[in-house]
Amino acid sequence: MKVRLKNMVCDRCKMVLKQELENAGINIVSLELGELIVLDEVSVSKSILKEIAERNGFEVIDSNTSVLIENVKTALIKKVENLQGLNEKTSTFLSDVLNVDYSVISKSFSASTGITVEKYLIKLKMEKTKELLQMGNKTFSEIAYSLDYNSGSHLAKQFKNMTGMSMTQYRKLQKWNRKTLDRIV
Numbered sequence: 428m429k430v431r432l433k434n435m436v437c438d439r440c441k442m443v444l445k446q447e448l449e450n451a452g453i454n455i456v457s458l459e460l461g462e463l464i465v466l467d468e469v470s471v472s473k474s475i476l477k478e479i480a481e482r483n484g485f486e487v488i489d490s491n492t493s494v495l496i497e498n499v500k501t502a503l504i505k506k507v508e509n510l511q512g513l514n515e516k517t518s519t520f521l522s523d524v525l526n527v528d529y530s531v532i533s534k535s536f537s538a539s540t541g542i543t544v545e546k547y548l549i550k551l552k553m554e555k556t557k558e559l560l561q562m563g564n565k566t567f568s569e570i571a572y573s574l575d576y577n578s579g580s581h582l583a584k585q586f587k588n589m590t591g592m593s594m595t596q597y598r599k600l601q602k603w604n605r606k607t608l609d610r611i612v
Contacts, residue, residue: 428464428465428471428473428476429462429463429464430462430463430464430465430473430476430480430487431461431462431463431487431488431489431493431494431497432444432461432462432463432480432485432486432487432488432497433461433485433486433487433488433493433497434484434485434486435460435461435485435501436460436500436501436504436607436608437460437508437608440460440485441458441459441460443483444458444463444479444480444483444485445458447479447482447483448463448465448476448479451475451479453465453471453475453476453479454466460501460504460505461497461498461500461501463476473487492535492539493539495525495527495531495532495535495536496535496536496539496540498524498525499521499525499532499536499544499547500547500612502520502521502524502525503517503521503544503547503548503551504551504608506520507548507551507552507555507574508555510555510573510574513573513574513575514575517544517545517548518532518533518544521544532544540612541612542612547611547612549585549589550589550611550612551608551611552574553585553586553589553590554605554606554608554611555574556570556574556582556586556594557590557597557605558605559573560594560597560598561598561605563598566579567579567582567583567594570582570594571583582594
């Protein structure tokens with residue numbers, strides 16, 4: 428049985444859910460961000476999986492549009508987390524990964540979330556910037572280039588517009604207001 432899950436954004440999410448499912452005696456075939464496949468459909472009801480998922484902050488999704496939106500979020504989160512392929516055009520990347528025409532992806536995403544795919548990607552990049560600033564081991568230029576900005580000043584301007592403070596102010600703040608990636612939209 429394949430189950431789609433909302434709010435899975437990192438390996439820790441997978442680890443928590445895997446442990447809970449194993450404790451419940453459920454045989455897992457595969458567990459990826461946003462997707463769970465269990466072995467024995469007869470002994471495992473969808474309501475049990477839903478209860479375990481919700482108890483751990485995840486949500487079972489059923490509609491095709493919801494699945495598409497979660498797949499978009501998961502693909503972009505992985506892209507930003509790994510700092511790889513950010514220079515590839517977002518529309519091409521998502522169309523290739525999801526095997527869906529980008530116009531469908533874009534319209535569905537905007538209608539469901541209230542923001543465009545591009546604005547969502549920018550929000551992800553801002554959270555990644557906050558994380559990298561907090562770690563303190565990269566210069567502003569290194570952060571900018573790792574997130575595929577043409578210059579440090581472009582990132583700095585966008586960061587200030589999104590957060591209301593400069594990157595220097597944020598780094599010095601020591602009281603970071605980061606959002607978890609599943610709460611961005």
